[in-house]
Amino acid sequence: MIELEYTNSSNLSTRWLGTVLAVQANFYQVRLDQLKVDKLEIVGCEHNLQANNLQPSTLLCTRRARLKKIGQQVMVGDRVVVDEPDWAGGRGVIAEVLPRTTQLDRPPxxxxxxxxxxxxxxxxxxxxxxxxxxxxxxxxxxxxxxxxxxxxxxxxxxxxxxxxxxxxxxxxxxxxxxxxxxxxxxxxxxxxxxxxxxxxxxxxxxxxxxxxxxxxxxxxxxxxxxxxxxxxxxxxxxxxxxxxxxxxxxxxTPGFNQPDLTCSPEDLIHYFPEARERLAQHRCQFSNCLHRNEPNCAVRGDWERYQHYLDFLAEVIARQEALNQKADIESTMKLKIKASGRRQYEPKLETKKYRRRSRRTQHQTLDELYDDMNEG
Ligand SMILES: Nc1nc2c(ncn2[C@@H]2O[C@H](COP(=O)(O)OP(=O)(O)OP(=O)(O)O)[C@@H](O)[C@H]2O)c(=O)[nH]1
Ligand SMILES: [Zn+2]
Structure with missing residues (x-):
């Protein structure tokens, strides 16, 4: 259990709880809860407030250097503890970020x-x-x-x-x-x-x-x-x-017209509630069934979006194959950007046989080199 201390005698040590509404560069707009935090006990994500009534407010905050140092990111939606509010200037400092219940990366x-x-x-x-x-x-x-x-x-x-x-x-x-x-x-x-x-x-x-x-x-x-x-x-x-x-x-969230489907082919079916319903009633014969032509599939059949499923499946499979191919290329080739700005893949010079050796090493390892050449 983490306990955040609060001292009533000094305004400077007053701590407030709020929600981050917006993030811009290193500034955070924080909507303070309507209640002042006298004592905050955090058990997992639960928090317990004993508070007295004060006016709600929105403050423009920075985050403590310590949070930056430990790489603690502050996101929109975060529950945060704000220190030392400057009411007249509408400023504050984020001292703590409470544990998140969920986190979306796109949008963050x-x-x-x-x-x-x-x-x-x-x-x-x-x-x-x-x-x-x-x-x-x-x-x-x-x-x-x-x-x-x-x-x-x-x-x-x-x-x-x-x-x-x-x-x-x-x-x-x-x-x-x-x-x-x-x-x-x-x-x-x-x-x-x-x-x-x-x-x-x-x-x-x-x-x-x-x-x-x-x-x-x-x-x-x-x-x-x-x-x-x-x-x-x-x-x-x-x-x-x-x-x-x-x-x-x-x-x-910023308007977008064509969200990419980035899930795995195996997961896709679970994002159709009507197919989830079918799967809850019957199981496919094969545990890795992709619900196309496999025998005894519980999902394939007469439901409106089945064709959408097949189209999206082809898309996620193609995406996965392209990613695998890219990973393959990157493990053996490296991308060079030419003076003209043209991008070109070249073989990585990683293995012994391509590296230039010093004269001494060359001499010492002639036999090895000979073997290499014969293998090549
Ligand atoms: N007829 C009608 N028009 C509407 C209604 N709601 C919004 N509009 C109009 O639809 C248009 C687009 O509305 P926006 O609120 O800008 O749409 P948006 O989804 O926020 O668009 P982005 O910011 O580009 O993502 C505007 O001309 C609105 O006046 C509605 O209930 N009926
Ligand atoms: Zn199936």
Whole structure:
């Protein structure tokens, strides 16, 4: 058990607990909890606060040199202990980073518990394959995945029903909303409260609009939908946490259109909830079944996204083969960048037989050299 001491007599030793909202260069924006920490006991990730009431605040912090020295990174979402707040200047120093419950590397966020995949029913037109790719990528984090479809004002009741049923068959309970009309947003607010959620989705689906609606004080820039594809411009740049009025935080992530699938071929099937369901009921005959043509496969069959699975599988296999090939090349060749800037692989001169030897060694090892030449 780690115990952080707190001395009541001096303001300088006051310690506060907060959440890192944004990171820029060596500065951290920290939202302090509403409560002042009198005594903080940490057992694993649990913490226990005895506190008195003071106003909440956001401080711009640096981190203690000691943290830098031990290589302690501070991420968005981290729970941190802030020392010596300078209330007038709005500054503070991060003294400790509490143990993380989860860690995402891309985007870099600590302590998130769910991914909110946001797509639009129209503008841009909802594409099942693209949505499937986002969902698979989201599932690969191991977090809970929530699905939200925006712009319901742009489609008919029938189209809404169609997607609702179709996505239920995929194993999701989508929340259909319209940020413009404020429809069904209460349901979404409940899903997001008291947890850190990471939002992901195509550019232009209304992620910034959603944040502005849920947290009106933020005023994130919203782009006009432009161009033939009906997509908004990329306006979201950094990872940042937004505090929700009912508690919890929402992280916006830079818009991206084609998430790479980087999982292993064996893991891929587990990122399809409807296939997980099949696997929970029956087992494939072979433990290394990739669910293509293997006999007695429990997964192959009549489900809508089976073809998506096969396509994604081909993609992850190709990616893995390319990586293996690259590793092979790099173990025997080295990349040289020529004066012209051209990149070229050359054999590594590592083995004895290619190295230039000193005269003395040459003489001493003539026999060895002779053997080498004969072998070559
Ligand atoms: N009809 C309709 N349009 C919406 C709705 N929500 C957002 N929009 C519009 O969709 C466009 C794109 O919205 P943004 O909030 O910028 O989209 P985004 O997902 O944040 O885009 P990136 O920042 O590029 O990732 C804007 O023109 C919004 O006004 C909605 O519920 N209905
Ligand atoms: Zn199988």
């Amino acid at each position: 966020i600590a302590n998130a518990q769910q991914i909110l995949v946001v797509f639009a029913l129209e503008e841009p037109t909802l594409d099942a394959y693209q949505l499937s790719r986002f969902l698979v990528k989201a599932e690969s984090t191991g977090f809970k995945v929530c699905l939200c479809l925006n712009k319901r004002d742009l489609v008919t009741q029938q189209q809404q029903q169609h997607w609702q049923q179709r996505l239920e068959a995929w194993g999701y309970q989508p929340v259909l909303i319209s940020v413009h009309n404020g429809t069904c947003l209460a349901q979404l607010t409940d899903l997001l409260s008291q947890t850190i959620s990471v939002m992901a989705g195509l550019s232009g689906v209304g992620k910034s609009s959603l944040i502005n609606y849920l947290i009106p004080a933020t005023r994130v820039r919203v782009a006009e939908v432009t161009g033939k594809l009906g997509r908004g411009r990329h306006t979201t740049r950094h990872v940042e946490l937004f505090e929700l009025p009912k508690g919890g935080f929402l992280a916006d």
